[in-house]
Amino acid sequence: MFKRILLRFRDMKTIGKLIPGADEQANIAGEEKPGAEHFVLSALNLEDGTARRAFEKFGVDSAKFQEAIKVQYDEALSSVSIAQEAIEITPEPIKSDKVVHDSQPSGQNLMKSLYALKKKDKERPLLGAHIIIVAASIEHGVIPRAFKVLGVDRGLLAKAAREELDAVQH
């Protein structure tokens, strides 16, 4: 019982870092609200290091994932004959002063799936690898397109993230 309370307290602390981290990543990219990809970037910065290590197995780090996000946007614009250079949009970082957190729908869905996953995994604290497992399960949108750019197989990434979870002592 006491262990559960401690775990819950730790999870709240992790969420307290994950969400502001996602907000920050979105604002750096010039977006008002974080999407699922910004939660992944935030997870890569979490102190437990499980998300970062799962990515490292594929030779990917935070900078490479950020670049892949940019590339998939550029490719999508190219597919409609718009060159990113042609419209000269360099995302300007946003300095947000909002008090209440709000995410893009993809970010909200990621958090819902994360809650469902964590509900099944009550013995472990919330870790970055949990977020990677959820991200790897997303079939459409920016995240799977970025993984495609990186040549990362989503199933293998989820497996790597699960191994990271298993390596953490209960």
Added chain:
Amino acid sequence: MSDIKSLPSSKTPEKVLAAVVAMRRAADQLERKAVKEAIEQGWSWSDVAEALGVSKQAAHKRHAAHIKNARVKLGKNNV
């Protein structure tokens, strides 16, 4: 209604939807930049709203905070 010629075939919805998301994001960022520039050049919020085809309240709500924050960051508090 005919399709936009430069869009990928609608038989590949993943590609078309990715293009829509990218264009929407690019449009948002272009709008933010242009509004900031307009306000810095002395446009009123009414002018900006008219040019964007939205209400003054909508334009202000969407952009005022960012512009204010950007100015504070630059040390310009005269917003």
